[in-house]
Structures are given as C-alpha cells and as structure tokens.
C-alpha cells in the first residue's frame with residue numbers, strides 16, 4: 001500500500017470539509033473494498049476520510065411505510081435487525097449472504113452502493129424495492145443513482161448518508177455465489193406491492209444492476225415461479241468471464257428469479 | 266506517523282506507526298504478538314481474524330489507526346493463565362489443526378460465532394459461518410467437530426451455572 005494520511009470525521013460536514021482540504025482524498029466506509037484495493041496498489045488516495053465515527057450515519061429506523069438505514073450501518077446489523085427481518089425479509093437475507101461474518105461486521109451499505117461493483121448484492125435490492133438514496137447534497141431514486149459498472153451519480157465530494165426502502169408486501173433475494181469470492185455470479189431480488197412487481201438482477205449485467213420488465217409483467221399477472229420459468233434475458237447484454245459465460249449467466253438469472261419468487265411465498 | 270493507542274488483550278498499548286499500517290502489522294510488528302497470521306493478499310483467508318470491540322474482523326483489512334481507542338483481542342488473549350479457552354482446548358482434543366497456520370483465525374472466528382449464536386450451533390451453521398476462513402490442511406471436518414464440541418460444552422457450563 002502506498003502512503004496515505006488518515007482523518008477521522010465526526011460529522012458529515014466535517015468529512016466533506018476534510019476531503020476538500022485533501023489533494024486526492026477518498027472517503028473510507030468499512031474499508032472492505034477500498035483497503036484491499038489499496039493493498040493491491042490499484043488505488044492510492046493521498047488522504048482517507050474515515051466516515052466510521054459519524055454516529056448520525058448509523059442505525060436503522062422504522063418510518064411507517066419505509067425503513068431508513070444509515071449509510072454507515074454494517075451488513076451484520078442489517079442482517080440481524082428485527083425491523084428489517086420483519087418488514088423486508090428479502091433485504092435481511094441479502095445482507096446475511098454478503099461475503100463472510102468478518103466482512104459483514106465492517107462493510108457498510110453506503111460503501112457497497114457507492115462502489116457499485118457489478119457483482120455486489122445491495123444494488124439489486126435498491127432497484128427492486130424502489131429505494132431512495134440520501135446524500136450530503138440531495139435525494140436520488142435508485143434508478144438514477146446507479147449508472148453502470150463501478151459508476152454512480154455521486155460527485156467526488158458527495159457522501160451517501162442513508163438509504164430509504166419502501167416496505168413491500170413480499171420480497172426475497174436469491175443469489176448464486178461465486179464459490180471463491182462469494183460475490184454474485186447472478187443475484188435476483190423480487191418485490192411485490194399490490195399489483196406492482198419489480199425484479200432486479202445483479203452479478204450478470206455488463207452495465208451493472210438492471211431491471212427485467214418482462215419478468216415484472218409476468219409476475220404481476222401470475223405471482224409464481226412458473227411465471228418466470230420461460231423468461232430469459234438477452235445474453236448479449238451479460239458479462240462473460242472466467243467464472244461463467246454470458247449464456248450461463250442468462251440461465252442463472254432465470255433460475256435465481258424462480259427461487260426468489262418461491263422464497264417470497 | 267501517528268501515535269496509535271488501543272487496549273490489546275486487556276492491556277493499554279501504544280505505538281508510533283504510519284497511517285497505512287494495517288492492524289495485523291501493528292499487532293505483529295509494533296506489539297510483537299505473532300499469533301495473528303497473514304495468509305493472503307486478498308482479504309479472503311481469515312488467518313488474521315481478531316476481535317475489535319467484540320466483533321470478529323480481518324485485521325489485514327483494517328488500518329491500525331481505524332482501531333485507535335478500540336478494545337482488540339487476539340488469540341493470545343483467550344487463555345486464562347495456563348488454562349486454555351474451551352475453544353482452544355476443543356481444537357487440541359479433536360485434532361482441529363495440522364500445520365496450525367489457519368488456527369488462530371479459526372479459533373477467533375469460532376469464539377465470535379459461538380457468542381453470536383449463544384452456543385446453539387449445528388454442523389451446517391458452523392460450515393456456513395466458516396465461509397471466510399480457509400484451511401489448506403484439515404479438510405475442515407475436525408475444525409467443525411471442535412467448534413461443535415466447544416459450543417456444546419459452553420452451553421452445558423452455562424446451564425450448570427444457572
């Protein structure tokens with residue numbers, strides 16, 4: 001790892017100020033992506049502004065029709081929160097399947113979505129649940145926040161402070177993990193609220209997370225695994241790498257969608 | 266350089282280190298506790314697991330400065346004098362190690378998982394919980410047996426005490 005200067009912020013405003021004063025600074029969330037990247041010398045920020053000490057960015061609250069999760073909340077806390085488990089079980093089980101226990105103790109929802117790895121789990125939940133991303137500058141619909149592989153609408157000096165998830169009637173996530181990294185080879189999140197169904201897939205798309213309109217309308221008409229069994233996504237739009245071809249991933253997306261609908265009940 | 270102070274295995278310690286120093290290097294090199302190992306470059310093997318404020322974390326994926334002011338526990342902090350921690354004793358009893366390289370991380374992960382599950386663990390859960398710990402020798406079977414035995418014993422001790 002190259003040299004860097006560490007700063008610990010105690011408020012969002014202080015973090016923004018500290019970053020403004022740095023030559024080429026970066027925010028540090030749980031460090032579970034940024035530190036490995038720095039160790040590989042693929043990133044070399046002159047300064048790190050640690051968001052981990054900002055109390056206002058942590059915690060989970062039930063706001064009636066929606067649940068608010070502070071961006072600094074670790075995956076473990078989301079996975080074990082009674083509020084999330086009771087109201088959005090698909091989101092709790094998604095968080096429980098990220099990486100391994102030690103990664104879940106440190107990694108945060110804000111860091112995961114800011115990074116927008118095409119194989120990360122959370123982006124699918126934000127898209128399928130129609131979540132709102134709250135930042136230090138504005139509020140953004142998930143759809144406008146994710147902009148492609150490792151790309152988001154965030155400015156360099158913008159901090160994700162919270163994510164607001166509307167509570168659905170039913171939700172579930174099914175993931176086929178890469179056996180080595182545990183990241184998604186394909187992961188599908190399904191959510192149903194009244195006649196409205198949203199389906200989002202991660203791990204598979206060349207441009208990161210995407211919604212599957214054909215599955216959404218099929219499930220709105222008939223909420224059952226068989227409704228999506230015959231729907232396949234176009235392999236031309238999917239990732240192909242040493243872990244699996246685009247055709248293989250296209251098949252996985254359909255299988256994961258069926259499993260997610262079955263799990264949601 | 267930054268003066269980084271923390272509580273390590275119950276003792277207040279401090280050292281002047283570069284901001285880029287990883288917690289594992291602070292523990293091994295600045296504090297001389299070499300029980301915590303480095304087994305990979307990619308945050309995947311778990312040989313470096315320690316507890317920070319009571320939670321298992323990979324000390325190769327955290328800066329020492331991030332742990333400033335924290336309570337850190339390593340494998341050296343588990344035993345009570347000459348008396349091994351029940352998880353350590355179970356690893357010996359059930360032959361849960363061969364070369365021993367992964368063992369400190371396995372044991373710290375096991376202590377953390379037993380605490381989180383209140384000692385109630387079946388084999389499937391233990392295997393799932395070991396997702397982040399790699400062992401190249403044992404084939405995991407005896408590690409799982411050791412953790413199960415320690416968890417059962419800790420529950421029995423708790424019940425006896427009540």
Ligand SMILES: Cc1cc2nc3c(=O)[nH]c(=O)nc-3n(C[C@H](O)[C@H](O)[C@H](O)COP(=O)(O)OP(=O)(O)OC[C@H]3O[C@@H](n4cnc5c(N)ncnc54)[C@H](O)[C@@H]3O)c2cc1C
Nearest residue numbers: 029030031032033034099107108110111114120121160182
């Ligand atoms: C072994 C291993 C396995 C993993 N498996 C999975 C998996 O199965 N699924 C999965 O989804 N992920 C997985 N991850 C990644 C993990 O979920 C990370 O925690 C996550 O991607 C990044 O979150 P973080 O809080 O650690 O962010 P950091 O690593 O600290 O930061 C990541 C990026 O986001 C920026 N950032 C952080 N917080 C904010 C914020 N609040 N506002 C704006 N920018 C911010 C940083 O500047 C940096 O660019 C794994 C990681 C490891 C090491």
Ligand code: FES
Nearest residue numbers: 304308310311325
């Ligand atoms: S050395 Fe920390 S995970 Fe391998």
Ligand code: FES
Nearest residue numbers: 363367400401402
């Ligand atoms: S005992 Fe050798 S790596 Fe596990």
